[in-house]
Amino acid sequence: MLHRFKAALKIVGYSIRTKFTADSSKVPVLVETELKEQFVRGSGPGGQAVNKTANCVTLKHLPTGVVVKCHETRSLEENRKKARALLVDKLDNLVNGIDSVEAQRKRYEDKKGKDKKRKQVKLSLLKAEWKKRENLV
Amino acid sequence: MKRAVIRHTLNKIWSLTHSKTFNVFHAPSFVNLNGKVFHLRLHSTWQSNNGNGSDSGSFTGKKAKKVKEILKAWLDMFHSCHISEPKQSIEHIIAHTLGSRSISSVYKFNNKVLSLREIQQINELCQQRLKRLPIQYIIQEWDFRGLTLKMSPPVFIPRPETEMLVDVVLNEVERKATDSVLEFCCGSGAISISLLKSQPQLNVTAIDKSKEACGLTELNAKLHDVSSRLKVIHEEITEDHPDAILKKYDVIVSNPPYLFEDDMISLQPEIKLYEDLEALDGGIDGLKVIKNILRVSSGLLNCDGRVFLEVDPRHPDLIRSWLRQYPAMKLHLERVYKDFCDKDRFVEIVKK
Numbered sequence: 001m002l003h004r005f006k007a008a009l010k011i012v013g014y015s016i017r018t019k020f021t022a023d024s025s026k027v028p029v030l031v032e033t034e035l036k037e038q039f040v041r042g043s044g045p046g047g048q049a050v051n052k053t054a055n056c057v058t059l060k061h062l063p064t065g066v067v068v069k070c071h072e073t074r075s076l077e078e079n080r081k082k083a084r085a086l087l088v089d090k091l092d093n094l095v096n097g098i099d100s101v102e103a104q105r106k107r108y109e110d111k112k113g114k115d116k117k118r119k120q121v122k123l124s125l126l127k128a129e130w131k132k133r134e135n136l137v
Numbered sequence: 138m139k140r141a142v143i144r145h146t147l148n149k150i151w152s153l154t155h156s157k158t159f160n161v162f163h164a165p166s167f168v169n170l171n172g173k174v175f176h177l178r179l180h181s182t183w184q185s186n187n188g189n190g191s192d193s194g195s196f197t198g199k200k201a202k203k204v205k206e207i208l209k210a211w212l213d214m215f216h217s218c219h220i221s222e223p224k225q226s227i228e229h230i231i232a233h234t235l236g237s238r239s240i241s242s243v244y245k246f247n248n249k250v251l252s253l254r255e256i257q258q259i260n261e262l263c264q265q266r267l268k269r270l271p272i273q274y275i276i277q278e279w280d281f282r283g284l285t286l287k288m289s290p291p292v293f294i295p296r297p298e299t300e301m302l303v304d305v306v307l308n309e310v311e312r313k314a315t316d317s318v319l320e321f322c323c324g325s326g327a328i329s330i331s332l333l334k335s336q337p338q339l340n341v342t343a344i345d346k347s348k349e350a351c352g353l354t355e356l357n358a359k360l361h362d363v364s365s366r367l368k369v370i371h372e373e374i375t376e377d378h379p380d381a382i383l384k385k386y387d388v389i390v391s392n393p394p395y396l397f398e399d400d401m402i403s404l405q406p407e408i409k410l411y412e413d414l415e416a417l418d419g420g421i422d423g424l425k426v427i428k429n430i431l432r433v434s435s436g437l438l439n440c441d442g443r444v445f446l447e448v449d450p451r452h453p454d455l456i457r458s459w460l461r462q463y464p465a466m467k468l469h470l471e472r473v474y475k476d477f478c479d480k481d482r483f484v485e486i487v488k489k
């Protein structure tokens with residue numbers, strides 16, 4: 001069960017949008033016994049006797065008190081996985097600050113944006129020069 | 138006294154919303170009972186079409202055209218009609234109409250102006266909800282683990298507890314490195330198809346006594362591209378060896394009907410009215426089908442093979458002592474697993 005969740009974390013936690021790979025050596029690892037998980041389904045008989053669509057998961061990280069909620073999907077199991085991924089992100093930001101995966105990615109994307117802008121400026125300059133040279137203006 | 142009146146009124150609305158001809162937009166006067174008015178009519182901005190009244194239920198008002206407005210209107214309606222999970226109901230109906238699986242899309246498109254067709258669809262689906270049709274049947278699909286499965290009444294709607302049963306069985310399939318699994322009582326095919334999706338080498342045979350269930354399992358298998366590895370058999374499990382099964386297995390799984398007869402009375406209307414009660418009813422002790430499954434499994438398991446069952450929390454003890462009474466079956470209850478609510482929910486039984 002546990003290793004499945006961890007495997008899922010790897011996939012859900014760091015969506016790969018670009019070639020950029022963040023350094024994740026500092027990312028906190030969740031310990032299942034340090035988590036308190038709550039479900040809307042809560043008390044009552046459960047199982048076949050209940051047909052509910054609500055499957056919100058609330059996950060609390062006991063050592064820090066950080067809480068996340070997930071009702072993003074219609075499957076409880078998927079929500080449990082996603083809640084863990086969210087919690088890792090949140091703890092990572094909290095503990096690692098500027099070294100968190102999110103901060104690293106943001107820096108990368110900002111830089112990429114600036115690089116792109118610089119390239120665009122350069123290109124339009126070259127174009128203007130070329131037009132001038134060829135007497136196209 | 139007050140309580141009795143309310144109960145009476147609710148019952149009345151209940152029977153009205155269940156008559157085939159009932160239509161909230163045609164019959165708003167129904168709700169004036171004993172001087173108490175129930176708001177079966179939506180906002181004043183909701184009105185019958187162009188005044189000719191032929192296409193009732195579609196929305197032509199100038200104001201409530203945005204997602205958030207239709208959401209609010211139906212939410213109020215569901216509240217006043219005491220529909221369970223009013224918020225989730227309208228959220229799922231709108232998300233489905235917007236072509237999304239996630240209810241967050243409803244809020245992302247809060248201000249989206251809906252087309253007349255979309256509004257009409259939302260209204261139609263909401264009217265089904267007023268009749269207590271489960272959301273999963275209304276939107277005709279639901280998610281089980283990572284899979285979206287087609288749902289259609291009266292085939293049993295998979296419950297989230299069962300997602301964990303699949304984890305337990307996957308562990309065993311890996312441990313034993315077995316290439317085949319047998320499932321009793323497959324319903325919509327949730328368990329079998331999940332196993333096949335996770336294990337590309339696996340072959341599964343699935344049995345159900347309901348024709349609709351077998352058909353839905355086949356449809357879902359096709360949609361998830363595992364048909365070639367799934368054999369569906371339409372047969373009822375009795376005390377006797379099922380004719381169609383010719384080999385022995387290391388792993389058998391089932392989520393059989395396990396409710397105690399007495400608990401059936403208090404089920405939600407959503408279940409009682411629309412789900413196949415044969416999928417739920419386990420007889421006096423909830424063990425009616427489970428006992429047959431164990432009898433049959435005794436002959437179908439290899440030595441050290443296992444059967445994994447989802448059960449009622451009262452069942453593990455009952456099953457343990459029942460198996461002791463019949464040592465000839467050579468089955469032993471080896472382990473009990475809890476569900477996410479910490480209830481004893483799954484049993485692992487080994488053939489010695």
Ligand SMILES: C[S@@+](CC[C@H](N)C(=O)[O-])C[C@H]1O[C@@H](n2cnc3c(N)ncnc32)[C@H](O)[C@@H]1O
Nearest residue numbers: 293295322323324345346347350373374392416
């Ligand atoms: C609780 S549902 C389980 C469906 C599915 N496996 C799931 O977990 O969502 C039980 C299923 O058992 C079937 N069933 C009930 N009694 C049976 C019997 N004696 N033999 C075969 N199938 C049976 C019903 O038709 C129903 O589809």
